[in-house]
Amino acid sequence: MITDRLKAWAYLSRVVEGPSAHLQALLKQGRDPEAIAHAVKHREPWIGDLLRETLSRYEWDVAQQDLEQILALGGRLITPEDREWPATELDHAFGFAASGMSDHVRTYQDDAVPPHALWVRGGDLRSLTAQAVALVGTRAVSQYGREVTALIVDNLVPHQWTIISGGALGVDTVAHTTALRAGGSTVVVAACGLDRSYPAHNRALFEEIVSRSGAIVTEYPPGTPPQRHRFLTRNRLVAALSQGTVVTEAAWRSGALNTLSWCAGLGRVAMAVPGPVTTAGSLGCHERIRNGHAQMVCSGDEIRSLLGAIGGMDAQEQYELNFAANPIQGLSRNELRVYDALGRHPREAAEVATETGLTLALVIHLLVDLNSRGLVAREGVRWVRIAEQGAGAGGDTGGG
């Protein structure tokens, strides 16, 4: 059903090309999306920088047509107000980015912002990305790259990992195709409107992915052509929607390395597969491993083990969490270490990492998590504990 509210979102998706820090700031302030859309359309000054950002497009009000077109394609527009919105993944990723840890994010700060809406065809995006790993790599894939990519996908799929990639020729295509053949789920993050297929060669593959409970997703409304800057922007979503990114084959300056930089900048686990040093095919992978910008992985087992180690809970912890009397008692061991390290005075994540002996990436991951549960708050680049309201340790005896 096309509601006025959905049309407001569709309008914003059309006239504000994501990502937009200005639009995100307004939404974060609690401004209503319909009010923002109205203000853009009628040039109301309170939306500040968003006025300038929408100067050339604000009259392009085709929300009804866009929504009808996506419906005709069997798709939908999803927004932060939808249950299907991959909120956990996006909050973690862009929460980490906001902590300002990464050179890459500082360089591409304008892109270090979540999408404001996503156009989707296929399965439920939140479920698909709940346990997902991105496999990316060169378009000029070698026989070795094919074998490695397929080997890894074949290992991950039986453990219910969704394979995310960019739908490009080469490694991306091998990743998607192998996932389908193995009976797994796979998600394409596209750099163009969903009425288009890019590359055209993969049209049938994309249709099969959609029909087999996978998904194809994009920030761009129907009709948007793939352009160079959109590939780079799209790469951040590939990284943000997965718990880690693996480059299986990439020579020097491969675009896949850009996705890997995003992955690290978004606090995800950046991984690369080594290969023969007698050809140039794995040069990019080796460079990232050598610089310490990616962890070396040689198999799906290693990938799962690395991803499992980040913020994961064992069964006992999960059990205790489910039966916890209050939110503090419900914290996992590592969460508690981070929570206890925070006092009433704000501290930077790096200090917490030093005090707890956890890695910085894990600390930030847990802080973002605690934040989403209302237990800690962020003040700039620092974090502070939120006062416990009658939730003192061992507090089931009442009183207070």
Next chain:
Amino acid sequence: MITDRLKAWAYLSRVVEGPSAHLQALLKQGRDPEAIAHAVKHREPWIGDLLRETLSRYEWDVAQQDLEQILALGGRLITPEDREWPATELDHAFGFAASGMSDHVRTYQDDAVPPHALWVRGGDLRSLTAQAVALVGTRAVSQYGREVTALIVDNLVPHQWTIISGGALGVDTVAHTTALRAGGSTVVVAACGLDRSYPAHNRALFEEIVSRSGAIVTEYPPGTPPQRHRFLTRNRLVAALSQGTVVTEAAWRSGALNTLSWCAGLGRVAMAVPGPVTTAGSLGCHERIRNGHAQMVCSGDEIRSLLGAIGGMDAQEQYELNFAANPIQGLSRNELRVYDALGRHPREAAEVATETGLTLALVIHLLVDLNSRGLVAREGVRWVRIAEQGAGAGGDTGGG
């Protein structure tokens, strides 16, 4: 010329199978090798544990024959008293081992001792090891392993690096052979007496190495058969005589990984080359890289750059050193940082590393160097500055 003194060393080489911590301790106390040899032969109690160590062999006095045999082979016995003795390399390596940093060294403590004498055929060992890198790997070498090993040797040889290896089939043989073909120098460290060729298949190769100014060297007197424990002991010498060890191809549990452990335990640069993850050939290399026990290298350029970075001096530093008014002024920047971090109270190398911001390996390397120049002393696992005798900073104005 076969002197009595040389016969004493040859006798000790025969009846005390190296390495021997007890013999080293006596030599370090300044005991004369002829007196030690006499004491072994006549069972004098002052040599302590060495009595027990030589119980089954002390009557085996064939020094004259051993020396005649090595001369007949065109070889010689060298000792710490010879100019040709690779003192710098051995001091650094076993000085580092004595600092107790390495688990491997703690496990194989009995072997973490320099040789007391070396039997050599071929070129001058000190010159050959002044700039040397060890290339080792699996006997079951693949086509990829052959290519990688040859590529690296072909890069190193024109830069005057000597290639050291163990003379085994597979990677070792490719390393030696390629070095010869490229017109370079190569050294075989053997696990048996030099009258033998092991493996027999490489007899002609070893002869060619000797005839082309390379060398074959061993701790073992003529007639000693290659035995399993001697291969492991030999591996430490491969690592000690080179500035770094590279494993070019090694599957799980390859013996080459033992050499790599020695390399790290002796404060040398441990390196491994990645390879395809679709076969098991490079599993051992990947494991060491993943654990951080070896640095990943993909080319000879990278190897030279890593080795050049350890304790190297640039031309300006070398110039200043040559014209220095006193030993302190003659220190390189990094040496000065380490020296300045030491006070009158002994400190562990790890503290110095933290204070100077240098890697622990480099700090220990420099400490051993400063020690050999009489500027610092070791007390157990700690280091202390030796009082400057009239060599105060800027001290050319005299006074005291």
